[in-house]
Amino acid sequence: MSEGDAMVDAELVLKFQGGEESAFETLVRKYMKDAYSFCLRLTHDAQEAEELSQMGFVNAYRALRGFRGESSFKSWLYRIFINQHRDRIRRTRRAEARLVVVRAEAERRQAMPLEESSMHATELEGVVKIKIEGLPDRQREVLTLHLYQGLDYREIAAALECTYDDVKMNLSLARKRLKEELKGYL
């Protein structure tokens, strides 16, 4: 994320805190695609992802007046999605259920008659999802934020409320494990 981009966010936050409601809508429009795809990668369920991302923004709306800019708005927002997601997992034991969903989806796709090239692509997609899902929570969060959301190490550290070195270590462990588990595809 560029510094200019962060400045734009900071200005929008200030405007919202000053009473300009439309500034929040601008932030939602700016981040909804990222937020939704992030939540989809966490949940593997479109409906749940939409619910999680919408409620994340709702909670952000309610908490934004108290936001003091200790981290970037973007990191702060991701922290909200992550906390919500963790909360859901704890409450509903969704982790196991998600794995089942991913497996079922992969099996369903594999059962579909497809051209050879797309067969390979969908099989790979299923395998990758399962392997990512099998990572420990922190490794999966770090990897997803980095790889799919494009956050740098500092932004991830702020979002997960951990240190730069924690991010580095978890990313490295995730890669090491995935290189081993996906070696047939590398």
Place this chain on the structure above:
Amino acid sequence: MNCAELRLDEYLDGELAGPDRASVEGHLASCAACRSELERSRKLESVLRSVPAGTVPDADRFVNSVRSRARRPLGFRWAIAAALLAGITGLVVFSLSGRPVDVRAELAAYADKPSAEGENRIRSAGPAGLAVLETALGDGSVKLQFAAASLLFKLADGPTRDRVLARFQQRKEATATWTLNEPGADDSDDELVPIAVSLAVDGQQRWAMGVLQKLHRLNRQAQHKIVDSVVTLLHSTDVDIQRHALEIVKKLDIEFPLSAVVELLDSPELGTEALRFLRQETKKDFGKDKEAWLKAIGGSN
């Protein structure tokens, strides 16, 4: 720099600059093994990135939904969540504008039966009233906690609600481990009751019912809390909450005061269901005549 010291991931991720970056590049130029490892890392990135993100929902619909949900007052479910908070104990009586309002008494009355008048009287107490409500979140009675939380979330401003939720969050973190374990007969397990009840009204009945049933069997303190909280929910002004509470009454093998169900007979949405339940439980039928019902069940409740 040797291979073990090589910061390959940081290099790949663009986290290195200046001399650090140059140092890695210098090593890579002379080490085939590390070049090969870098290549494998790049391939892995490419494989992982090949997984598509999925179709994003329509932006206008999404934004409209967020807007309407954000402006909606926080509902009873949040209130229930907040009721889990442990806090300061003891309530005070105070006055505002020269007119005394006994917030504790008003709260107790509201806990028995929520009313707009009671809510208004507490509202008229201003910030001091909210402080009393916040204090009441730590009160021993679950019934009072529910009522206090419900009012707090209706009347308090954003920062107060945020503060209350933050405390709730901390508490929930602490209880998360044992909420997922099988509840037993430990004294502290009765604290699970509000969590289980809140999940039951949040559409996760199967798990919650199991927990409530078990707690009821094992823990005397929990028995009172379950009955108190479900009766409070039956008196809610939100028909969905009432519906869930009635489901709990129907499904759980626990003796609830039937008078609370009689109160539902007036409800256009739940009256018929309540009547069916009362007939089944008592093998009697007084139609929607509340007085007759109350008289009939008076001895057993």
